[in-house]
Amino acid sequence: MTLDEAIYNQLPALQVIVPLIAVPLVAMMRARHLAWLACTLTSLLSFGIAVVITTELLAGATWQYAMGAWPAPMGIELRIDSFSALLLLIVTGASTLMLLAARVPIAAQIQSIRQPLFYAVWLLTLGGLIGILVSGDAFNIFVFMEISSLATYVLVAAGRDRRALAAVFTYIVMGTIGATFYLVGVGLIYMMTGTLNLADMGVRLEQVADSRPVMAAAAFITVGLALKAALFPLHIWLPNAYTRAPHIVTAFLAACSTKVAIYVLLRFDFLIFQESIPNHALHFAGLLLPLALAAMIVGSWVAMFEDNLKRLLAYSSIAQVGYILLGAGLISTTGLSAAVLHMFNHALIKGVLFLAVACLGVRLVQLRLSELGGVARHMPWTMSAFAAAGLSLIGVPGTAGFVSKWQLIVAALEVGPWGLVPIIAIVTSSLMAVVYIWRIVETTWFAHASTAVASVREAPSWMLVLVWLGVAANVYFGLQPQLPLTLATGAAELLLESCCD
Amino acid sequence: MTDAIQIGLALGLPLLGAVGIGLARRNPNLRETVTLATAFALALAVWSLVPAVQAGLRPELVIAELLPGVQLAFRVEPLGMLFAGLASLLWIFNSIYSIGYMRGNHEAHQTRFYACFAIALSATMGIAFAGNLLTLFLCYEALTLSTYLLVAHKGDPNAVKAARVYLGILLCTSIGFFLPALIWTWQLTGTLDFVPGGLYGEDIPSLTLGLLFVLFVFGTGKAALMPVHRWLPAAMVAPTPVSALLHAVAVVKSGVFVIIKLVVYVFGADNLPAIGTELVIYVAAFTTIAASIVALQQTNLKRLLAYSTVGQLAFIVLAVCALAPLAAPGAALHLVSHAFGKITLFFAAGAIYTASKKTELSQLAGIGYRMPLTMAAFSIGALSMIGMPPTAGFISKWYVLSGALQADNLVVPVTIMASGLLNAAYFLPILYSAWIRRPDEQDQHGEAPWPILIAITATALMTLAFFVYNRPAHGLEVQLFGS
Numbered sequence: 001m002t003l004d005e006a007i008y009n010q011l012p013a014l015q016v017i018v019p020l021i022a023v024p025l026v027a028m029m030r031a032r033h034l035a036w037l038a039c040t041l042t043s044l045l046s047f048g049i050a051v052v053i054t055t056e057l058l059a060g061a062t063w064q065y066a067m068g069a070w071p072a073p074m075g076i077e078l079r080i081d082s083f084s085a086l087l088l089l090i091v092t093g094a095s096t097l098m099l100l101a102a103r104v105p106i107a108a109q110i111q112s113i114r115q116p117l118f119y120a121v122w123l124l125t126l127g128g129l130i131g132i133l134v135s136g137d138a139f140n141i142f143v144f145m146e147i148s149s150l151a152t153y154v155l156v157a158a159g160r161d162r163r164a165l166a167a168v169f170t171y172i173v174m175g176t177i178g179a180t181f182y183l184v185g186v187g188l189i190y191m192m193t194g195t196l197n198l199a200d201m202g203v204r205l206e207q208v209a210d211s212r213p214v215m216a217a218a219a220f221i222t223v224g225l226a227l228k229a230a231l232f233p234l235h236i237w238l239p240n241a242y243t244r245a246p247h248i249v250t251a252f253l254a255a256c257s258t259k260v261a262i263y264v265l266l267r268f269d270f271l272i273f274q275e276s277i278p279n280h281a282l283h284f285a286g287l288l289l290p291l292a293l294a295a296m297i298v299g300s301w302v303a304m305f306e307d308n309l310k311r312l313l314a315y316s317s318i319a320q321v322g323y324i325l326l327g328a329g330l331i332s333t334t335g336l337s338a339a340v341l342h343m344f345n346h347a348l349i350k351g352v353l354f355l356a357v358a359c360l361g362v363r364l365v366q367l368r369l370s371e372l373g374g375v376a377r378h379m380p381w382t383m384s385a386f387a388a389a390g391l392s393l394i395g396v397p398g399t400a401g402f403v404s405k406w407q408l409i410v411a412a413l414e415v416g417p418w419g420l421v422p423i424i425a426i427v428t429s430s431l432m433a434v435v436y437i438w439r440i441v442e443t444t445w446f447a448h449a450s451t452a453v454a455s456v457r458e459a460p461s462w463m464l465v466l467v468w469l470g471v472a473a474n475v476y477f478g479l480q481p482q483l484p485l486t487l488a489t490g491a492a493e494l495l496l497e498s499c500c501d
Numbered sequence: 502m503t504d505a506i507q508i509g510l511a512l513g514l515p516l517l518g519a520v521g522i523g524l525a526r527r528n529p530n531l532r533e534t535v536t537l538a539t540a541f542a543l544a545l546a547v548w549s550l551v552p553a554v555q556a557g558l559r560p561e562l563v564i565a566e567l568l569p570g571v572q573l574a575f576r577v578e579p580l581g582m583l584f585a586g587l588a589s590l591l592w593i594f595n596s597i598y599s600i601g602y603m604r605g606n607h608e609a610h611q612t613r614f615y616a617c618f619a620i621a622l623s624a625t626m627g628i629a630f631a632g633n634l635l636t637l638f639l640c641y642e643a644l645t646l647s648t649y650l651l652v653a654h655k656g657d658p659n660a661v662k663a664a665r666v667y668l669g670i671l672l673c674t675s676i677g678f679f680l681p682a683l684i685w686t687w688q689l690t691g692t693l694d695f696v697p698g699g700l701y702g703e704d705i706p707s708l709t710l711g712l713l714f715v716l717f718v719f720g721t722g723k724a725a726l727m728p729v730h731r732w733l734p735a736a737m738v739a740p741t742p743v744s745a746l747l748h749a750v751a752v753v754k755s756g757v758f759v760i761i762k763l764v765v766y767v768f769g770a771d772n773l774p775a776i777g778t779e780l781v782i783y784v785a786a787f788t789t790i791a792a793s794i795v796a797l798q799q800t801n802l803k804r805l806l807a808y809s810t811v812g813q814l815a816f817i818v819l820a821v822c823a824l825a826p827l828a829a830p831g832a833a834l835h836l837v838s839h840a841f842g843k844i845t846l847f848f849a850a851g852a853i854y855t856a857s858k859k860t861e862l863s864q865l866a867g868i869g870y871r872m873p874l875t876m877a878a879f880s881i882g883a884l885s886m887i888g889m890p891p892t893a894g895f896i897s898k899w900y901v902l903s904g905a906l907q908a909d910n911l912v913v914p915v916t917i918m919a920s921g922l923l924n925a926a927y928f929l930p931i932l933y934s935a936w937i938r939r940p941d942e943q944d945q946h947g948e949a950p951w952p953i954l955i956a957i958t959a960t961a962l963m964t965l966a967f968f969v970y971n972r973p974a975h976g977l978e979v980q981l982f983g984s
């Protein structure tokens with residue numbers, strides 16, 4: 001066996017281990033620039049591994065890895081399919097992009113002495129999120145979920161803004177409730193089946209199908225994860241956490257944290273409970289569809305009137321979670337692929353939007369819309385990028401957002417006459433997005449400039465390069481959606497494999 | 502292969518021009534040279550496609566695959582050729598005019614203005630050459646967005662508010678109605694290509710088709726059928742070159758162009774759904790008359806012209822929907838003749854504003870003495886709107902009327918007569934006041950700067966020339982509709 005092959009076979013393990021190993025190394029560094037460099041390179045390496053894994057997956061390889069060569073269901077199994085591969089790309093890609101841009105905004109928002117620790121915690125979050133995605137068993141998912149959540153709390157509270165502490169407290173309470181619910185559900189399943197391996201669980205649950213503990217487990221797990229995913233009305237932790245976190249942390253979280261929770265949610269509900277609970281699809285849709293529709297309307301509605309720029313985008317994220325779960329709730333290949341695709345596209349969109357906000361944050365302390373009048377005349381490149389990503393959020397053709405809305409509406413049309421309800425909701429919510437994005441564009445370009453704004457300069461050019469790279473990605477995946485579309489369709493087929501009908 | 506390059510040039514040249522304009526921002530003379538050079542090059546690229554299309558070829562350019570089976574593709578057919586040829590030709594004169602207007606009025610942000618203008622032209626070419634509905638929709642939205650900054654050009658609260666109405670109506674209609682109809686079509690048929698004779702199969706219920714038709718027509722906000730016409734008068738806050746080329750030719754004609762495309766290539770001229778078409782016909786007839794009546798009450802010259810445009814657009818939609826395939830060539834010709842006439846009228850309005858800062862009808866007494874050339878051109882444009890010989894408007898109305906009489910259709914001839922009379926009722930008083938009434942002794946302004954005069958003379962002459970020489974345009978249309 002050559003060295004190449006040896007490394008190649010270890011890729012799933014390396015994917016999760018590389019960032020985790022780097023954590024203590026980065027934490028021990030004293031020089032903040034060195035810590036940043038190490039953190040960024042690690043993240044970049046993770047992204048590289050994710051790209052190789054995805055490429056191989058598309059070429060037909062399957063990724064199953066037994067930790068320590070102990071075979072599943074006894075040993076720990078890592079498993080990567082097209083669903084997890086797409087999410088790996090999102091998580092590692094977003095982390096890398098944000099870290100590349102992080103130096104200046106982090107220097108502005110976090111004390112220098114704390115920065116090495118901050119970067120270490122960032123890698124811990126990244127490792128946790130990756131761990132959730134590659135794990136093939138329910139308990140490891142819980143462990144990694146806790147690792148990433150605890151690390152996220154630290155990230156959110158890392159800045160100088162003391163108001164972040166209150167936000168983090170809510171986040172901790174809600175996050176812990178969510179994780180506990182999940183753990184209770186997993187415990188119930190373990191009681192009934194004696195296994196924690198996801199694949200094994202699916203098979204064994206059939207023998208105890210339609211039993212009350214399994215029902216209870218499904219309820220606990222679905223609600224717990226919906227809480228982590230910030231599905232309306234379980235979203236209350238999200239707006240404050242996003243608003244108070246350091247800007248670059250917000251950009252990272254907005255791109256990937258809720259999506260990973262949705263990933264676990266869909267895995268459980270489609271691969272495990274689908275066969276073991278009669279009419280599960282119906283229950284799932286009956287619960288999620290109304291909430292998803294409500295999220296789309298309520299989230300966008302609040303965003304239309306919100307003054308704080310970051311909170312506005314946070315509410316928009318709540319609406320976007322609605323889009324994703326709407327697609328999933330339609331229980332069809334098109335619907336699920338639309339949902340998974342929108343996870344990817346929304347990460348691209350929100351990542352760029354929050355990165356543009358971080359650019360603003362480098363120059364301005366207050367990010368209230370009422371005090372941002374005319375800022376675009378001083379920072380035209382930043383705000384043009386914001387507007388371009390906003391167009392993608394609205395779903396203007398030629399952007400990534402358009403492709404996911406297209407898929408969603410096609411999926412809704414397949415339902416028949418009832419599909420009209422989601423279509424009206426999608427269209428209404430998109431039009432509301434026009435309103436809140438255009439409010440920002442209009443204020444920043446045309447409103448009278450306040451004194452605070454009058455002296456600002458354009459953001460650092462390196463950050464602008466990265467923001468515009470993100471905008472270019474939005475356009476690229478709007479015109480060439482084959483890669484995410486293929487992975488999303490693969491994911492949808494995988495999720496529906498065990499579906500009865 | 503060379504055809505593909507020409508299409509690529511038609512789409513790419515204006516974009517390159519926009520970059521060039523941005524680079525030359527420090528040197529206004531160089532910047533305007535770039536604009537003019539781009540306009541000439543674009544016209545050359547577009548017009549060099551004409552022989553191939555006349556010979557029955559359909560040059561194609563495929564750029565990317567957007568969705569499985571739907572490409573970002575461009576395909577030149579007669580109607581698009583006509584539209585692109587018209588817009589690219591008029592851009593040359595509009596650029597000359599812009600130089601006189603923007604400098605004469607000391608407008609700010611001129612680089613942004615010229616750059617956005619070039620991008621808008623690229624989007625217009627994309628609409629004209631779009632090979633399927635999705636590409637068309639993409640370019641349609643690009644045109645909306647690129648013209649937003651032109652409407653909001655002044656940047657004062659008034660302009661921003663008007664631009665908000667502009668963007669709001671155009672985006673809401675296109676995302677709210679056009680996009681769902683588009684996706685529904687894809688779901689029903691699995692294709693979005695333009696197919697002569699229509700792409701819906703026999704098995705689709707006529708009620709569905711009717712609903713789709715209504716969604717498409719009202720989703721095309723740029724065609725300005727009532728009640729989605731409000732953006733057009735609002736857009737008049739833009740500098741006059743924008744009103745002239747974009748809001749009398751490129752943007753509004755894109756709307757009408759989309760509807761003609763829908764009728765010919767998506768629904769099929771022979772099998773328009775009865776229910777939806779009927780509704781559209783009555784709305785269009787109502788819009789034609791109502792817009793003319795509203796125009797009668799206007800006191801501001803540009804707003805009057807805007808409502809006149811609303812009426813004329815609805816008239817084209819009416820003719821296409823009611824009389825396809827008989828009078829459709831006439832309707833498509835009206836797209837051209839109205840463009841020549843209306844751009845002349847707007848040029849004149851802008852010339853008056855540049856020379857004298859007058860914008861209201863009541864200020865125009867005796868202006869013909871001060872600005873004889875401008876008002877002569879204005880008169881030609883007004884006569885063309887009314888439909889009197891020897892102007893372009895007469896020709897297209899002639900073809901539409903003859904089609905209507907063949908089809909035994911009464912709605913169209915009655916609407917033509919009524920709108921012609923109403924047009925006369927609001928244009929003739931202006932002519933009377935300009936030529937017969939005595940000028941105010943106090944104002945001593947003369948004609949507008951010479952670039953404006955060149956442009957205005959050229960388009961006025963074209964309005965006259967089209968009366969005599971319209972064979973190529975008509976030839977293209979006959980080829981399209983095969984009658």
